[in-house]
Every structure is written in structure tokens, then in C-alpha cells.
Amino acid sequence: MSKAGPLATILSQAPVIPVIQIEDVANAVPLARALLAGGVRVLEVTLRTEAAFEAIRRIQAEVPEAIVGAGTVLTPDQLDAVANLEAAFAVSPGATPALLDAAAGSPVPLLPGTTTASDVMAVLERGYTHMKLFPAEAVGGAALLSSLAAPLPTARFCPTGGIDQEKAKRYLALPNVVCVGGSWLTPRDAIRQSDWNRITELARTTLSLREQNPQ
Numbered sequence: 026m027s028k029a030g031p032l033a034t035i036l037s038q039a040p041v042i043p044v045i046q047i048e049d050v051a052n053a054v055p056l057a058r059a060l061l062a063g064g065v066r067v068l069e070v071t072l073r074t075e076a077a078f079e080a081i082r083r084i085q086a087e088v089p090e091a092i093v094g095a096g097t098v099l100t101p102d103q104l105d106a107v108a109n110l111e112a113a114f115a116v117s118p119g120a121t122p123a124l125l126d127a128a129a130g131s132p133v134p135l136l137p138g139t140t141t142a143s144d145v146m147a148v149l150e151r152g153y154t155h156m157k158l159f160p161a162e163a164v165g166g167a168a169l170l171s172s173l174a175a176p177l178p179t180a181r182f183c184p185t186g187g188i189d190q191e192k193a194k195r196y197l198a199l200p201n202v203v204c205v206g207g208s209w210l211t212p213r214d215a216i217r218q219s220d221w222n223r224i225t226e227l228a229r230t231t232l233s234l235r236e237q238n239p240q
């Protein structure tokens with residue numbers, strides 16, 4: 026089965042996906058609302074904190090306009106847990122055969138992580154067209170993606186890792202990039218200080234990137 030369908034639709038709604046780390050579950054809903062107020066709808070809540078599952082649940086219940094997925098999904102068990110939550114999508118930093126086997130039978134669309142041409146070929150072989158490039162800046166960034174486009178023209182990327190607003194612009198101008206991901210939209214200090222206006226403003230300015238780079 027091709028994995029392009031649901032993910033392609035989700036990612037096309039998001040030139041930028043905030044990679045969110047929730048430490049205090051009470052912040053989940055106000056943070057999601059702040060991002061939505063700035064026009065960012067597709068949210069990735071990483072499973073790096075204990076609060077992650079409850080944060081996803083609360084956003085689903087209280088901010089239904091948000092499209093919430095889970096990030097840092099590393100194992101088949103985590104993918105099952107994410108499916109039980111009915112999260113909209115899952116993101117992994119890499120792609121092991123075990124995780125890809127589990128994803129083949131899972132209702133949750135997976136955005137698998139890739140770093141090299143071989144990684145890209147491995148997920149293309151499994152029917153994926155959309156994948157993450159991680160850690161994007163460290164492994165070659167926009168130059169790497171331009172180089173991959175010639176031999177691997179069907180691959181579409183969501184680069185993540187080390188990206189900020191300025192760098193996001195460069196990525197979004199590439200024809201094989203559908204969106205970019207990163208934590209710069211949800212700075213830890215802004216979350217701790219409940220500075221939701223700052224997060225809305227960051228979301229808003231980031232979305233203007235799409236207007237500068239229509240695809």
C-alpha cells in the first residue's frame with residue numbers, strides 16, 4: 026500500500042510543523058491554541074516527555090481544529106500506542122525495518138526519518154514518497170536535498186533538525202521540500218513563561234514564508 030496519501034494531504038497543509046516538547050501537560054492546550062491563532066495547524070508532539078500522551082489527548086479533545094501527530098516514535102510499541110490514541114500521524118527520526126514493518130500494518134501514517142540516499146531508497150521501496158530528513162542541518166541541509174533530487178526525483182522531504190526561520194526559507198524554496206519541521210516555533214522559555222503571544226507571532230511570521238515561496 027502506498028503511504029503517500031494521508032501524509033501528503035497533512036503535510037500540504039503545513040509549510041512548517043512545530044516540533045513540540047511538553048513538560049507540563051497544562052501547557053498543551055494553550056500552546057496549541059497559540060499556534061492555531063498564528064495559522065499553524067499541524068502539530069508534532071514528541072514522545073520525549075511523560076506528559077506527551079496526555080498532551081496529545083487534551084489537544085485532540087479541546088482544540089479539534091488542530092491536526093496532532095506524535096514525534097520521536099522509535100518502536101513498534103510506541104507506534105501502537107500512538108494508533109490507540111488515534112493521533113493523525115507519527116514521525117520518527119530514522120527508519121528501522123521493525124518500525125517500517127509495524128507501520129505497514131498500522132492505521133497511523135508514518136513520516137519516516139532518512140539521512141542518506143540509501144535510507145531514501147529503502148523507504149521508497151516500501152511505498153513512501155514523503156519522508157523526513159534528519160538531522161537536516163548537520164547532514165548537509167539544502168545542498169544535500171538538491172543533490173538527492175536528481176537521482177531520487179520522487180522523494181519529498183520534510184527536513185528537520187537545526188532549522189530556524191531564515192534557514193526554513195531556503196528549504197521551502199526547494200522543489201523536493203514540502204514542509205520543514207523544528208522546535209524554533211515553540212521556544213522552551215516562551216512555554217515556561219506562558220508567553221503565548223510570542224508563539225502566535227512566531228507562527229504568523231513563519232507562515233508568511235509560504236507566501237514568499239508558493240509551491
Ligand SMILES: O=C(O)C(=O)C[C@H](O)[C@H](O)COP(=O)(O)O
Pocket residue numbers: 044071096097098116117118119138159185186187188206207208209
Ligand atoms: O523527535 C524526533 O522525532 C526527531 O527526529 C527530532 C526532532 O525533529 C528535532 O530534534 C527537532 O530539531 P530542532 O528543531 O533542531 O530542535
